[in-house]
Amino acid sequence: MTQDSSLDLPDGVVVTGEIHDRYDEILTADALALVAKLHREYGDRRDALLLARAARAKDLIDGGTLDFAAETAAVRAADWSVAEPAPGLVDRRVEMTGPTDRKMTINALNSGAKVWLADLEDANTPLWENMIGGQLNLLDATRRQIDFRTDEGKSYALKPADELATVVVRPRGWHLPEKHITVDGEPVAGALVDFALYFFHCAKLQIEAGRGPYFYLPKMESHLEARLWNEVFTTAQDVLSLPVGTIRATVLIETIPAAFEMEEILYELRQHSAGLNAGRWDYLFSIIKKFRTRGEAFVLPDRNAVTMAAPFMRAYANLLVQTCHQRGAHAIGGMAAFIPSRRDPEINTTAFAKVREDKQREAGNGFDGSWVAHPDLVPLCREVFDDVLGEKLNQRDNLRTDVSVSAADLLDVASTPGKCTRDGLANAVSVGLQYLASWLAGSGAVNIFNLMEDAATAEISRSQIWQWIHNEVKLDTGETVTTSLVETIIDEELAKLGDASYADATALFKEVALADDFAEFLTLPAYDRMP
Structure with a gap:
């Protein structure tokens, strides 16, 4: 596909995706200039970090292991805290997740959740139309100029501003490119495209609304990747003349290497940190992937048999809560995959029971909130955390001093109950x-x-x-x-x-x-x- 000539493009920037109605509102010269600046300053670093991932992965395949790094021991031993929670991110007891199509955008914001994870990553297919259409929906929602009408005539509109969830955008991981935008002949990282377009158009509008430009960062494997994000944030804030620390980011701990660097990741992002999230499903994938050739010690039973009660998963969750709270950060629980059915009462009963059990475990472990994937589960999750929190807004004062997790605990996959069937x-x-x-x-x-x-x-x-x-x-x-x-x-x-x-x-x-x-x-x- 050739470049579309209808856009005003900065030097060196080529857009080959088809330009539909209103796309020029997102793909402006100034927004694309920020994309280009970030690519030119940080693209090579991103590539080098992906090579470092591959080298570490080869070492694990060849028989290596993971441990808490000696070279960052001083960070773990030092006395420091992350920034105090930003407006709209103090109470996070229930977070709704979902893609950024127009109907979901309205329903998620209206859901009663404290936070909406606006997902441009795992719950989204990176079709060009999804990526730019999603950015338009986020911009329209931030302006409160969004509505939706089904073919059957049902209408959707936003509730009053004080009833809406706080928007936290999840860009793509470092590994995914955006092939429809090149800078100086090179595809740009999808992460930089997603971040830059939302930040450029919505950051100041979110601040005016009493919130801010907030993000969930996926798939990271090291504190050096977090350091790169921190520098991206600092540069972007400078472009818009915003103070350092305006951006806040919650990091998904969803790879096994990152589990050994939780404190270091918080430290690198401390001015911009909004905490960590237990991204349990990608975490299981990461363990399988990293140790896939290592024999019975790392073979898991049936996927649906592996729960958060498994010893290695329990160690991971407890360490995440302890790490976050000792550094003043929020610890956010993961997604329960069960979803209700409005047509089948039996399925509905089972789903609610499973989700309640999961959220009670997380709230009891000290998490400050958790994820749901369906609006019908928002009241349930809120109720569970209300019971534990009482009048408090979070559990950051629960330091979990009872927790002691070793490298062996995190790698104890072999003791997971269940069969391969x-x-x-x-x-x-x-x-x-x-x-x-x-x-x-x-x-x-x-x-x-x-x-x-x-x-x-x-x-x-x-x-x-x-x-x-x-x-x-x-x-x-x-x-x-x-x-x-x-x-x-x-x-x-x-x-x-x-x-x-x-x-x-x-x-x-x-x-x-x-x-x-x-x-x-x-x-x-x-x-x-x-x-």
């Missing part, structure tokens, strides 16, 4: 196929078997299959997991789905689950298939 393998295949079909069609958050599936949960499914094959795992049926067995199950699951539209999803699924070479993220080859 044929039913579990079939479920992983079906979820992978259905999710990838939806992703390729433009939707990144999907209800499959009454669970909310996004890119993170799909990653667990396909990476676990790869791991089971390459470690010759035996199932409850006595069968050994092989490529041939998985191909048989793929045919069985496709027959159940009964839809010829799965050809592209099947080819992609086989590429990321069955190929000898392990794809670092399924979204990379998936993105290559997109226009």
Whole structure:
């Protein structure tokens, strides 16, 4: 696709995505100049950090391990705190997550949640139309100029400003490019595009509304990646003449390397820090990925059998709460995948019970709030945290001095209860196929078997299959997991789905689950298939 000539572009910037109605309101010369500035100043650093990730990953595959780094021990021993919570981020007892399509934007802001995680990453497919359309929806919502009407005539509009959730935007991870925008001939990191466009257009409007430009940062693996984000923030604030610390960011601890650098990550972002989040699903994916060839010690049972009660997951959650609260930061719990059904009372009852159990565990462990993926779950999550918080706005005073977590605790995957079953393998295949079909069609958050599936949960499914094959795992049926067995199950699951539209999803699924070479993220080859 060639560059669109309808835009006023800075020197060196090329936009090849199709320009639809109002896209010029987002892709302005000044906004794209910020994208270009960030790319030119930090693009090489981003590339170097991705190479460092790959080197560390190779070391783990070759038999290395992880530990709390000696070179940053002084940071962990020092007396320091992050900045005090910013306006709109003091009380975070319930956070609603979801993509930035127009209807979801309105429903999430109106949901009664304290925070809306406006997701440009795992719950979103990075179609050009989704990325720029999402930015328009965020801008319209910030201006309070957003509404939506269904084909059936149902209308959606925003509630009064004091009833709306605080917007926290999740940009793409460092690894994903935005192929429709190049600077000096190079694709720009999707993270920089998403951040810069939202920040440029909405930062001052959010400040005027009594909030601020707030972000969730995904997929980081080291404090050096957090340092890079901190410098990006400082530069962007300088461009708009905003004080350092105006931006606030919550980091998702969703990789196993990052779990060993929680304090260092908070330290690097301390002026801009809004805390840490227990991104449990990507965390499981990261453990499988990093130790995928290391034998039984790192083979997990069926995906749906692994809960936060598993010893290594409990250690991770407790360490996150302790780390955050000892540094004055918020600790935010993760997503319970169960979602309610307004049509099936039995499913609804089960979902509510599972989510209540999960949120009670988190509130009891000292988390300051947690995530839900459906508006119907907002009151439940709020009720659970209300019971624990009482009159308080958060639990940052709960220092969890009882917690002592070692490197061995975080790596104790082998003690996870559960079995590797044929039913579990079939479920992983079906979820992978259905999710990838939806992703390729433009939707990144999907209800499959009454669970909310996004890119993170799909990653667990396909990476676990790869791991089971390459470690010759035996199932409850006595069968050994092989490529041939998985191909048989793929045919069985496709027959159940009964839809010829799965050809592209099947080819992609086989590429990321069955190929000898392990794809670092399924979204990379998936993105290559997109226009």
